[in-house]
């Protein structure tokens with residue numbers, strides 16, 4: 128689901144399965160990532176706007192043609208397929224999509240996703256949805272309050288918003304993705320790691336559009352998300368005490384994410400250069416290279432949302448004992464924003480006690496494209 132308060136029973140199913148299997152979670156029979164995927168797109172039409180999908184309105188200001196809605200959604204489908212091909216390192220393959228437009232009156236103002244799916248199957252003349260096929264149903268009159276609704280490891284997507292970002296996000300749920308979440312413990316102090324002291328923002332990871340970033344041509348998922356669900360590439364196990372070099376998370380390298388498990392909780396480490404990787408600009412964020420730490424589990428964190436995935440650790444610099452962002456870089460003075468820097472990663476020179484585990488992260492270097500760090504036993 129995308130940016131909404133509404134809740135889907137389908138996505139709630141996630142919780143029991145995600146706790147035990149963070150790496151390469153097996154998909155249910157509704158989908159199978161090893162077969163070629165196919166998008167069947169059914170555009171439902173409002174009664175009042177019979178030519179909604181095919182009209183070609185001309186912008187009165189620029190006098191440019193805005194293009195038909197149908198062309199717009201074909202572009203969104205192409206963008207989403209390109210995104211998932213890239214995020215899976217080519218593991219995911221797609222057959223050409225097909226498009227159907229329902230006759231006027233099929234886009235009904237109601238909140239009935241499964242009725243819309245049924246109506247779409249009729250329009251596409253489908254008796255069932257084959258494994259690997261994703262039936263995408265666009266109903267711009269849907270009034271459920273969500274932009275889109277995917278089915279965890281399933282094969283349907285309901286859309287009220289027609290953008291590339293919404294379609295890409297919902298397909299992610301079909302492929303087995305949970306949300307890119309964030310974690311924050313009071314006063315940026317992670318020593319007390321429990322449900323009372325810490326909060327989870329289910330969509331809080333700015334890194335990708337399973338969280339709160341949007342779609343753009345260069346968009347990918349965090350290396351952690353890719354490792355957990357697709358294994359493209361799989362995360363490498365950390366050897367305590369050794370110096371680890373990690374490459375930029377959007378690069379083609381196999382060295383983009385490391386993992387550590389302690390008492391059922393997974394810790395993931397990746398390099399990020401937010402300035403290069405994000406599609407949207409966020410004020411107050413530190414935009415210099417860093418090591419990002421994401422945590423999957425423990426159980427109380429999953430209970431803080433409908434589909435909580437890996438949570439990026441967030442801090443506020445003003446709450447730390449000492450500043451970590453250099454005040455001067457390459458001879459330029461870097462003034463912090465008025466509210467202080469928002470930190471979503473760890474900079475060279477930092478040490479950080481991992482929440483809920485007796486290990487310490489030490490970051491040595493954060494250069495352009497690569498960083499070095501180690502994880503050692505605390506004490």
Ligand SMILES: [Zn+2]
Pocket residue numbers: 128129130296300306
């Ligand atoms: Zn979602």
